[in-house]
Amino acid sequence: MWLLNSSIGRKLIMSISGVFLLLFLIFHLCMNVTAVFSEEAYNMICTLLGVNWYAVAATVVLAAIIAIHFIYATLLTLQNRKARGNDRYDVNVRPKGVSWASQNMFVLGVIIIGFMLLHFSQFWYKMMFAELLGNHEVELGGTLVSPQNGAAFIRYYFSHLWVVIAYLIWYVALWFHLTHGIWSALQTVGWNNTLWYNRWKTIGNIVATLIFLGFAFVTIVFYLKSLCGGAC
Numbered sequence: 001m002w003l004l005n006s007s008i009g010r011k012l013i014m015s016i017s018g019v020f021l022l023l024f025l026i027f028h029l030c031m032n033v034t035a036v037f038s039e040e041a042y043n044m045i046c047t048l049l050g051v052n053w054y055a056v057a058a059t060v061v062l063a064a065i066i067a068i069h070f071i072y073a074t075l076l077t078l079q080n081r082k083a084r085g086n087d088r089y090d091v092n093v094r095p096k097g098v099s100w101a102s103q104n105m106f107v108l109g110v111i112i113i114g115f116m117l118l119h120f121s122q123f124w125y126k127m128m129f130a131e132l133l134g135n136h137e138v139e140l141g142g143t144l145v146s147p148q149n150g151a152a153f154i155r156y157y158f159s160h161l162w163v164v165i166a167y168l169i170w171y172v173a174l175w176f177h178l179t180h181g182i183w184s185a186l187q188t189v190g191w192n193n194t195l196w197y198n199r200w201k202t203i204g205n206i207v208a209t210l211i212f213l214g215f216a217f218v219t220i221v222f223y224l225k226s227l228c229g230g231a232c
């Protein structure tokens with residue numbers, strides 16, 4: 001049971017679950033970028049990933065991975081605090097080479113999950129969950145739409161400036177979390193020789209930045225589209 005009880009075992013579970021979440025994020029991003037270029041194609045994907053058994057099964061697996069990642073993050077944070085004892089109350093300068101993100105991974109994770117709850121209430125709850133309840137239409141800004149009309153949801157929510165700002169803050173927290181997370185995961189699984197130490201850091205930063213830019217692109221494009229009221 002070293003995987004569950006030892007520090008390295010817990011870090012390994014964090015890394016593997018983190019890599020799965022990263023893969024989901026890349027898939028989710030590719031799917032959402034489609035909406036910018038073709039709302040029709042996006043809705044086709046939403047229909048495909050509606051309440052089909054494989055989509056529901058994937059959601060259950062995803063929820064389990066998020067839960068595992070969060071539970072182990074909490075265990076590791078508590079373990080680190082216990083090991084450091086009262087030292088954490090000392091005023092200390094961040095050592096050279098240690099990033100701000102690496103020291104705030106848990107807080108960043110909590111912020112990300114907080115925004116995720118907002119995201120679920122706006123999208124997942126009114127789409128997949130509504131479909132699971134057997135609803136063929138849901139209320140969105142005073143009109144009834146199909147829960148499979150994902151483009152309508154994006155258009156509606158990203159026409160509100162406060163939503164756009166909230167999501168951009170979410171993406172910034174995600175960027176910080178990923179810059180350290182990707183690098184740390186690859187270190188834990190053993191790809192940590194001196195040659196690749198800095199390379200993984202650079203690769204992690206590039207992947208995190210592309211994910212940030214992709215989500216921000218979708219959000220901002222839909223906000224700008226809403227400003228010209230369907231005329232562009």
Ligand code: HEM
Nearest residue numbers: 028032049050058059062123124127128150154215218219
């Ligand atoms: C441009 C930004 C985004 C858009 C337009 C978007 C859109 C959507 C939509 C339409 C759904 C519902 C799919 C369905 O239930 O059929 C969804 C679900 C979800 N989103 Fe996003 N999303 C965005 C950003 C994000 C980000 C940044 C994250 C994670 C940090 C995320 C995590 C999730 C998760 C975990 C689900 C549930 C997936 C499932 O049901 O299997 N989304 N999103």
